Amino acid sequence: MQEIVCGYAGKPVLENTQSCRCNCPALIRLLRLEDNRWYIAEHREKHNHSLSPNCGETIHWPSHKRIDAYSKDLVKQLKHNIFNLSKIYSIIGSFFGTMEEVPFTKRSLKTLCGKLGPEQADGDVRKTMEVFKELGANNPHFTYRVQADGEGRIKGLMWTNGSNRLQYSFFGDAVMFDTTYRTSLYDMMFGLFVGLNNHFQSVLLAGVLIRDETVESMEWVFSEFLHMMGGGCSENDTNRPN
Structure with missing residues (x-):
């Protein structure tokens, strides 16, 4: 029964x-x-x-948290193309006519996106490594650093190329580092190392993605930045230009 x-x-x-x-x-x-x-x-x-007199109220009931298979497939395709949550909800609203007619809440959609995230993460990491390998093949002075946590997941990722490192050799007396924004898909902060050339123009030195701003993460960021720029030598630093 x-x-x-x-x-x-x-x-x-x-x-x-x-x-x-x-x-x-x-x-x-x-x-x-x-x-x-x-x-x-x-x-x-x-x-x-x-x-409840209208859909705007009924979608908040537990019985309306379920997302149909068609909408799930659509969400998966949109996430694969790196759309953020608000954009995905807006696109789904256009399929139902208006946002008010969507038969599930934005919170339910966020939960679904959270479940799809780990499924997509492995593929995105693989694609990122493939892009870095291609960049390294075309530019022998391109280099990157990866920091993993205890479960083997990427905690930090930093990269630079020969041109950026040459800029550092000339204009590395004063360097600014700042995290500009946090990604919505993997909840990682994007940061930039920036210098100032002799024309008072900003020059890019390196980019970095980090999961948090703890002391441990910051120590890794600055020490690896120095290694990549030639200020120190790490065991796996094989791409530093002469």
């Missing part, structure tokens, strides 16, 4: 608490036959409370 009940069914778990539960009797009771088919054995359609 299976019962599909109203969200107001039953009593509050704790007494003296605000709850919508008021023992609503509305339900659909299903029974299963010997050949595993189901049939409706009982249907109570009367509720003992007022009903």
Whole structure:
């Protein structure tokens, strides 16, 4: 037997608490036959409370958190093309006519995107490494550094090329580092090392993605930056120009 009940069914778990539960009797009771088919054995359609008058209210009920298979496939394709959450929700709203007609909440969509993130992460890391290898093949002075956490996930990623390192050799007396924004897909901060040339123009020295701004992460960022620029030598620094 299976019962599909109203969200107001039953009593509050704790007494003296605000709850919508008021023992609503509305339900659909299903029974299963010997050949595993189901049939409706009982249907109570009367509720003992007022009903939500529009979709804008009903989408906040637990029964409307489910996202249909078609919308899931669409979300997966949009995430694959690096659309942010607001843009994805807006595109889905255009399929349903208006944002008010979308049958699930933005929070439900965010939860789905969070589940799809790990599935996409492995592929994106592989693509990033392939791009870096291609850049290294075309520019022998291109180099990068990767910091992994205890579970083997990327915690920090820094890169630079021969032109940037040459700029540092001339204009590396004063260097500024700042994190400009945080990515929405992997929740990593993007930072830049910037110098100033003899024409008072900003010159890019290196880029970095980091998961947090802890002391450990900052120590890794600055020490690896010095290694890449020739101020120190790490064990895997094989691409530093002479």
